[in-house]
Amino acid sequence: MNDAQASVQPSPLGxxxxxxxxxxxxxxxxxAFARRNPxxxxxxxxxxxxxxxxxxAPLIAPREPLKADFRRMSKPPDAQSFFGTDQVGRDTxxxxxYGARTSLFVAFSAVLLGTTVGSLWGxxxxxxxxxxxxxxxxxxxxxxxxPDLILAMAxxxxxxxxxxxxxxxxxxxxIPFGGRVIRSVALSVREMPYVEAARASGASATxxxxxxxxxxxxxxxxxxxxxxxxxxxVIEAALGFLGVGIPPPxxxxxxxxxxxxxxxxxxxxxxxxxGAAITVTVLAFNLLGDGIRDTLDPKLSPAVLRLVTGAGxxxxxxxGQPREVAAS
Amino acid sequence: MRQYLLRxxxxxxxxxxxxxxxxxxxLRILPxxxxxxxxxxEGYAKLSPVDRAHMMKDLGFADSLPVQYVRWLxxxxxxxxxxxxxxxxxxxxxxxxxxxxxxxxxxxAVIISWLVGLPVGILSAIxxxxxxxxxxxxxxxxxxxxxxxxxxxxxxxxLLFWFxxxxxxxxxxxxxxxxxxxxxxxxxxxxxxxxxGAYISRMSRSCLLEVIREDYVRTARAKGAVERKVVLHHAxxxxxxxxxxxxxxxxxxxxxxxxxxxxxxxxxxxxxxLVTAVVERDIIVVQNLVLxxxxxxxxxxxxxxxSYAWLDPRIRY
Numbered sequence: 245m246n247d248a249q250a251s252v253q254p255s256p257l258g259x260x261x262x263x264x265x266x267x268x269x270x271x272x273x274x275x276a277f278a279r280r281n282p283x284x285x286x287x288x289x290x291x292x293x294x295x296x297x298x299x300x301a302p303l304i305a306p307r308e309p310l311k312a313d314f315r316r317m318s319k320p321p322d323a324q325s326f327f328g329t330d331q332v333g334r335d336t337x338x339x340x341x342y343g344a345r346t347s348l349f350v351a352f353s354a355v356l357l358g359t360t361v362g363s364l365w366g367x368x369x370x371x372x373x374x375x376x377x378x379x380x381x382x383x384x385x386x387x388x389x390x391p392d393l394i395l396a397m398a399x400x401x402x403x404x405x406x407x408x409x410x411x412x413x414x415x416x417x418x419i420p421f422g423g424r425v426i427r428s429v430a431l432s433v434r435e436m437p438y439v440e441a442a443r444a445s446g447a448s449a450t451x452x453x454x455x456x457x458x459x460x461x462x463x464x465x466x467x468x469x470x471x472x473x474x475x476x477x478v479i480e481a482a483l484g485f486l487g488v489g490i491p492p493p494x495x496x497x498x499x500x501x502x503x504x505x506x507x508x509x510x511x512x513x514x515x516x517x518x519g520a521a522i523t524v525t526v527l528a529f530n531l532l533g534d535g536i537r538d539t540l541d542p543k544l545s546p547a548v549l550r551l552v553t554g555a556g557x558x559x560x561x562x563x564g565q566p567r568e569v570a571a572s
Numbered sequence: 573m574r575q576y577l578l579r580x581x582x583x584x585x586x587x588x589x590x591x592x593x594x595x596x597x598x599l600r601i602l603p604x605x606x607x608x609x610x611x612x613x614e615g616y617a618k619l620s621p622v623d624r625a626h627m628m629k630d631l632g633f634a635d636s637l638p639v640q641y642v643r644w645l646x647x648x649x650x651x652x653x654x655x656x657x658x659x660x661x662x663x664x665x666x667x668x669x670x671x672x673x674x675x676x677x678x679x680x681a682v683i684i685s686w687l688v689g690l691p692v693g694i695l696s697a698i699x700x701x702x703x704x705x706x707x708x709x710x711x712x713x714x715x716x717x718x719x720x721x722x723x724x725x726x727x728x729x730x731l732l733f734w735f736x737x738x739x740x741x742x743x744x745x746x747x748x749x750x751x752x753x754x755x756x757x758x759x760x761x762x763x764x765x766x767x768x769g770a771y772i773s774r775m776s777r778s779c780l781l782e783v784i785r786e787d788y789v790r791t792a793r794a795k796g797a798v799e800r801k802v803v804l805h806h807a808x809x810x811x812x813x814x815x816x817x818x819x820x821x822x823x824x825x826x827x828x829x830x831x832x833x834x835x836x837x838x839x840x841x842x843x844x845x846l847v848t849a850v851v852e853r854d855i856i857v858v859q860n861l862v863l864x865x866x867x868x869x870x871x872x873x874x875x876x877x878x879s880y881a882w883l884d885p886r887i888r889y
Contacts, residue, residue: 385587386587389587391824398598401850486847486850512729515722516726519725522719523717
């Protein structure tokens with residue numbers, strides 16, 4: 245709170261150096277965020293590191309991730325390959341590094357696509373209301389009646405394996421979450437006096453939704469997106485592990501685990517390292533997400549948890565009301 | 573109450589019809605011929621177009637989509653659920669054979685999650701920000717992040733390495749050999765249960781902390797009730813309602829997660845049957861199994877809603 249006020253205060257230096265106070269306030273807010281949520285900041289740093297590794301994979305990886313080396317098959321970790329090699333002599337470390345690329349790209353795209361579509365849909369539902377809202381709620385309920393992984397499996401089976409298919413499959417499972425949360429935001433924003441004023445002055449529904457309602461949804465959107473990154477990474481890995489994700493030989497963490505267990509007695513390093521990469525990544529994004537949620541909406545956090553995890557998803561819209569009464 | 577029950581059941585039925593429509597549409601826009609999936613590319617190429625048309629007709633894929641959909645509904649109504657492309661037995665047989673194992677895993681996982689999650693949540697809430705709370709919350713964060721199937725693989729590997737132990741990988745039903753059956757289900761149930769237990773401990777902690785601040789709890793303390801009684805008898809029942817709700821939602825995680833965890837442990841449950849069917853593109857099996865998973869998920873959430881109305885007298889629909 246204090247920091248938000250501080251950043252609004254006029255700069256004593258005046259208008260001549262307009263850029264620097266803004267920069268300083270961003271840095272200061274980040275610093276304050278880190279002081280308040282040291283764990284989240286640590287998670288954020290790790291997440292940044294993983295994103296860096298993914299981007300710089302060709303520079304960092306010691307070997308080609310796809311290059312088989314038949315003189316070094318199934319070697320345990322040693323000085324030449326820190327994470328060992330797999331059944332056809334590919335370097336596990338390089339594959340884990342390249343795997344970060346695929347996993348993060350899929351997770352980011354899927355969450356961006358799913359949450360954005362869901363949020364826009366939610367804004368329309370909340371603002372327009374009426375029959376459109378009722379129908380949309382039914383559709384979202386139906387989408388949420390599937391366990392996430394099973395829906396993603398069925399969709400990726402239908403539209404074919406491959407990067408875009410997996411992204412779309414995971415994105416579709418994220419739509420109802422965005423829809424639900426943002427719809428409730430739009431519902432409350434709709435009744436605000438400034439929106440009413442806009443309506444009275446003759447603004448069209450589209451204009452009000454984009455200019456007046458949408459900006460209010462940015463904070464919950466960010467919270468949603470970060471909380472769902474971890475879930476998306478796990479779903480992508482699970483799809484790969486089950487053999488219905490991005491087809492091999494593309495190195496993804498899930499594919500590597502699936503490869504590892506084709507052997508009669510799996511090698512421990514082929515199981516340990518890809519899975520540890522998934523865990524560390526998910527942990528980092530979850531911690532970061534928790535911090536962002538607490539910062540953007542400290543009051544809401546248990547309620548947001550409820551919404552984001554989808555508690556009360558199944559009931560008809562009306563049934564949500566008494567539940568909140570009971571919870572408070 | 574009865575009216576609410578009826579309305580709830582009506583909505584759930586509507587949702588399930590929508591679910592079946594989505595499954596049907598999604599699986600019928602599959603690129604690629606089901607015959608290629610059954611016979612392989614070579615076998616497909618050997619067939620004459622007449623034979624192909626014949627087979628398609630035998631399998632029922634030659635009819636229009638609405639006719640196929642109605643036939644599926646009839647199959648469901650008859651309880652047979654149609655036939656697998658590859659194994660000749662009906663999907664109902666498959667479910668009867670493999671379902672019990674997955675059901676046991678799911679139920680045991682839910683029991684474990686409550687047995688572990690609730691006490692931990694209560695301990696956390698009694699001394700918030702104490703060391704026990706710190707440990708519990710860190711463990712919860714960790715268990716939420718670890719993918720169950722990976723933890724499962726690690727456990728299987730560790731047991732194999734150090735004890736040379738491998739759980740049976742054939743189907744052993746509870747009534748045939750309870751001890752072997754237990755060995756099959758305990759690993760997956762433990763992993764799924766602990767992951768859910770993490771959510772339950774988080775939820776019960778935050779709800780209990782909210783409730784403990786309320787006036788009636790202060791009154792209970794003021795009249796001299798011992799702390800144990802205040803927490804367990806006065807605060808806990810009110811804090812439990814959201815925990816029950818989230819437990820219904822978590823079942824979705826168990827259902828979805830069990831598919832991957834079964835694969836990791838090599839458990840011959842329903843989840844593995846689904847994975848096999850998806851990989852083999854056995855459409856009839858996939859559509860019925862996915863519907864079954866959704867049906868269980870929807871049914872449990874209806875039960876959760878009803879238990880809510882039953883537990884909290886303030887809620888009357």
